[in-house]
Structure formats: structure tokens, C-alpha cells
Amino acid sequence: MLRFSNFLFPESRDPDRDAEVIADCVAEAKLCDELGVEVIWLAEHHFDGNCAYVDPVTFAAAILAATKRIKVGFAVAQVSLHHPMRLAEQMSLLDNLGKGRVIVGLGRGTAYNVYEYQGYGIDHAEAGERYEEAEGIMLKAWTSPQGFRHEGKHWTLNVPRLRPTPYTKPHPYLIRAASSEDGALHLARRGLPFLMNVQSLETTAKRLAAYRATMAEAGFGAAHIARCMDESWVWRNVVVADTDEEARRIGVPAFEAMQEHRKKLRERIYAEQGIIMKKETVPPARVNPDLALIAGSPATVAARMAEIEQTGVGGVICSFRLGPMPAEVAARSIRLFMENVAPRFTTAAVPAAAE
Structure with missing residues (x-):
């Protein structure tokens, strides 16, 4: 049955308020732990205030220490910005600190924010190949008790x-992100679960159907396909209030302000340097609040979640604190969701390990 998690992806527009927003994040994680949210997902973005704690690896340790039950996942660690051995060590340490409560979500890194690569002195054109090589190194590091040698292009x-x-044996639970249909089908051919970015319900259903079909064509049996579907997650922006009108009054301006802030530095860099990684021709489901935002009363939000459940996916990653939304408003939304929406669905635990 459908499971629920929280994407802790807090914006901080004012550098002087970073400490306050980071403290809010710890409080939100503790609230989610108390309310029975299954996973807190952490993001990684640099230099722009779009993710206040910036470094999810360090912040994960703080969350694990402050909570007792909730899993801490990465959605995702930008692997191309890390040395793979250091990242493998850090994830293994977190896995020990949390006694298996870590979900290692991996991705190459942003496809749009060139300044994140520039700030780390990495050619953004190398991001994909760095990610592929680094993932292989990390898996060897976790599963080679006698050690290993690696000779590649970058390391x-x-x-x-x-x-x-x-x-966790043989290694920390691992999942990959796929922001495109091609990426999802690539993982289907490998027989692996995935994290999907924000999409409309129609696109989600079509992509998951193609994912299942591709996995079957690759020779995976029904039980394996069902397990991968159950371990896959889709992302949604969610605001819950007492009425539909109140939820939209709170949610729509926060959502629109968030979208505007997330592209601000990217556009400034383009104006100053004339450099753009990829033209952001995003689908309406990402920028249109009528498609990208689930805002309503508990009954309305539950109905939307039931529609997602019909796609067969195992879990929903809910972003509750959107843009400049105050922490207390997000906390009330989370409480309403967990007390009045989540109980309508049966929850189950994520398996301990996967390839």
C-alpha cells in the first residue's frame, strides 16, 4: 500500500537567517519522527539558498542523532561533486549511526545550475560520466572486504x-533518481527501483506503465517488478489545511515564489557569463500550481493520494514547506496530513537492502 515521506527542502533567501531555517529543519524532522512519517528526504544544492543546509551528508548525521525511528534518505546526493571514496565512507558511517536507517539516493547532480559545478571546479559536461564511475567505485568499496584497485577516467x-x-549488508540501501522517462527505462532494464521528480498524474501513470513493461521485456519476473514498483517513489508538493480554499490561499503563493527563487541565480549567471547548461523546457506539471501542487482539505488530499496509489507506485515524497512558507504553517500541514490523510492508507517498511 501507499507509503508517505517528507522532502525536507527548505529555502533560505536571507543568509542572515540560515541558522534559523536550519534549526527549523531539525524541528520538522523531529515532528515527522513523532508523527510516524516513514522517510525524511534531503536535497543537495549549493550557493543559491534553495536548500538551506546545503550539505545533506553532514545534515543527515544531525537528523539521525535527533530522531529515533524515521529513515533518512538522499534525494539526491549530487555524486559528481563528491570524491566517491569519501562519499562511500560517509554513507557507511551514517548507515552505522542510524543502524540501517539510511537510504542512499544517488544522482549525477543538477542538470541546470552551472554555478554548482563552477563553484567546485568541475566541468559540468563531465557530470554524467563522473556519476557512473563513482557509483561503481562506491559499490566496490562497500562490498570488497579485501580492498580493490580502480583505474578509470577520473580516479x-x-x-x-x-x-x-x-x-546494512551487503551495503546501505541504494536507490537512483530518474528525472526523465529515458532515465526511468534505463533503470527498468537493470531491474532497479527509482525516484521520480514532480510530474502530472497522467505522466506518472504513463511513465510507470512503461517502466513495468520495459522491466518485463528485459526478462524480470512479476515478483521482481512488483518489488521495484513498491520501492519506487514519486514526488509531490503538498499543502493541507482545514478547507480547500485555505490550502490554496497558503499554497499557491508559496509555490509560485519558490519557483521564481529557484531560477533567479541561474538566470543571473546566464546574463553575466552567457553560460547555460540546458534550456529548462519544463513540463507544466513542474511550474503550474494546478498540476504541480496538491493543496486542499484532508479529504481532498486523500483523494489525490488515492489516485497516485492507483498507478501502483509504492511511495509519495511530499514537499510540505514550499518556498518562503513559515515553518509553523508547514508543521500544521504535516500534522493534518499524518493525522487525517495517512491513516486512510496502510503503510509498510522499505526493505533493508537492494542492489
């Missing part, structure tokens, strides 16, 4: 053995 390594060894 030459002679690793005696990874320490600490992972708490």
Missing part, C-alpha cells in the same frame, strides 16, 4: 579496505 585508486564497514 585511480588503491583501496586497502573501507572502514567503517556498512551496518
